[in-house]
Amino acid sequence: MSSEKFSIQIAPSIRAALEAGKPVVALESTVVAHGLPYPQNLEVAHQIEAEVLEQGAIPATIGVVEGVPTIGLTEEQLTIFAKGDHVLKLSRRDIAFAVTKKRNGATTVAATMALASLAGIQVFATGGIGGVHLGAHENWDISADLLELSRTSVLVVCAGAKAILDLPATLEQLETEGVPVIGYGCTEFPAFYTPRSGLSLTSRVETPQEAAMFWQAHKEFGGGGGAILAVPPPASSAINGDKLNEAIGTALIQAEEMGVKGQAVTPFLLRKVSELTEGASLKVNIALLLQNAKVAAQVARALQ
Ligand code: PSU
Ligand code: MN
Numbered sequence: 154m155s156s157e158k159f160s161i162q163i164a165p166s167i168r169a170a171l172e173a174g175k176p177v178v179a180l181e182s183t184v185v186a187h188g189l190p191y192p193q194n195l196e197v198a199h200q201i202e203a204e205v206l207e208q209g210a211i212p213a214t215i216g217v218v219e220g221v222p223t224i225g226l227t228e229e230q231l232t233i234f235a236k237g238d239h240v241l242k243l244s245r246r247d248i249a250f251a252v253t254k255k256r257n258g259a260t261t262v263a264a265t266m267a268l269a270s271l272a273g274i275q276v277f278a279t280g281g282i283g284g285v286h287l288g289a290h291e292n293w294d295i296s297a298d299l300l301e302l303s304r305t306s307v308l309v310v311c312a313g314a315k316a317i318l319d320l321p322a323t324l325e326q327l328e329t330e331g332v333p334v335i336g337y338g339c340t341e342f343p344a345f346y347t348p349r350s351g352l353s354l355t356s357r358v359e360t361p362q363e364a365a366m367f368w369q370a371h372k373e374f375g376g377g378g379g380a381i382l383a384v385p386p387p388a389s390s391a392i393n394g395d396k397l398n399e400a401i402g403t404a405l406i407q408a409e410e411m412g413v414k415g416q417a418v419t420p421f422l423l424r425k426v427s428e429l430t431e432g433a434s435l436k437v438n439i440a441l442l443l444q445n446a447k448v449a450a451q452v453a454r455a456l457q
Contacts, residue, residue: 159252162218163272164225170211171273176453178205178446179269179277179307182216182226186240186259187420188280189438190427195235197439201278201446208450213274215265217243220255224272234259242416244297262309263301266379270305275368275456277307278449280442281345282381283419284314284323287405294418295326302379303330308368310382310449312441313343313350317401317422320350331376335367337384337448346392346426346437348385358382361448365455384448390440392433400429 163171170177180201185194198214205212214226216234226234234240234257243251243258245267251258260268262282269277283296302309314323324342327334334342336357344350358364364382371380404425413421427435 161222161224161268161271164213164227167211167213167225167272174457176210176450176457177213177274177276178210178449178453179224179265179274180205180212180214180446181262181265181277181279182214182234182259183242183261183265184280184442185214185231186234186237187242188423189435190424191235191237193435193439195232197442198231198235201442204443204446205278205450208447208454210450210453212446213269213272215260215268217248217251217256217258217260219257220252222248222252222268222271224268224274233257242420244416245301246297262298263296266301266305266307266309269307275306275308276310276449276453278310278442278446280438280445281311281313281315282309284318284320285326286418287317287319289319289322296419299323299326299330299332302327302332302381304377305379306372306377307379308364308382308452309379310384310445310452312345312386312445313383315345315423316347316350316397317404317419317426320344320352324352327381331378333367333371333375333380335364335380335382337364337382339383339385341385343383343385345441346386346397346434347394348388349394354383361451361455364452368452368456382448382452384441384445386437386441387444390437392430392437396430397426397434400426400434403429
């Protein structure tokens with residue numbers, strides 16, 4: 154057993170780009186397999202990759218395929234993940250189990266950061282990170298994404314954390330763990346579906362060049378952890394705040410009543426909020442995923 158060798162699979166075009174120092178953007182697969190409904194998820198996954206390419210960077214969607222950590226899912230693999238049958242949800246702690254059992258597994262923010270970092274990818278675009286759940290003082294539900302951000306050197310471009318979470322507690326936890334949260338042209342922490350959380354950020358940059366400069370400085374002085382570049386969701390897809398809050402309230406009550414626990418909580422809440430807002434939340438979700446991919450690609454380019 155001690156001679157067991159584990160390998161990670163890096164798509165040839167991504168390997169070539171990394172070796173040549175070209176810009177590469179990591180993308181997660183949990184949002185595809187467990188965060189958005191089929192078949193829109195597959196379409197969105199294609200659009201995100203196209204957006205990164207259009208900005209002159211190489212997209213690298215990450216997952217575990219039949220037990221092999223894979224950087225750059227093929228079209229066929231992406232389709233299997235989008236259909237989602239028997240695709241596990243993997244946080245950092247679950248990767249080894251999927252490898253052992255040769256399973257397909259979609260990587261969360263935490264697991265995607267872990268594998269991106271192994272492959273030498275510095276910039277990662279997603280929708281929103283996991284965080285401290287409401288009621289965490291009783292249920293202890295705090296996403297492993299936060300811990301990963303504190304220890305893995307990847308810049309995560311996202312629209313903050315979802316309003317289904319305890320956002321003040323999430324920001325506090327990030328501060329405790331030494332994870333910078335930088336507003337991209339904003340001074341308020343975005344609440345994923347809306348730009349408004351009422352929570353102020355202490356740092357802000359205006360351009361991809363400034364974000365790249367910040368990231369270089371963080372790698373030098375930040376102690377080896379990650380950072381968040383928080384991009385507000387596009388105004389064009391804005392959602393009615395009252396309707397959204399009502400939907401979130403209902404979704405949280407249903408999760409409680411149905412006894413939804415652990416890894417199932419985030420996918421359940423996202424699906425319910427989408428149903429209850431008649432797809433309005435899904436529309437914002439897709440719009441911000443594309444915008445974040447674009448910004449991430451621009452920052453990756455500026456890092457060259
Ligand atoms: N944000 C989204 N859609 C998602 C997720 C976040 O808009 O699907 C996923 C991400 O993969 C994130 C995970 O890392 O949910 C967090 O799950 P948990 O709360 O179980 O750590
Ligand atoms: Mn959790």
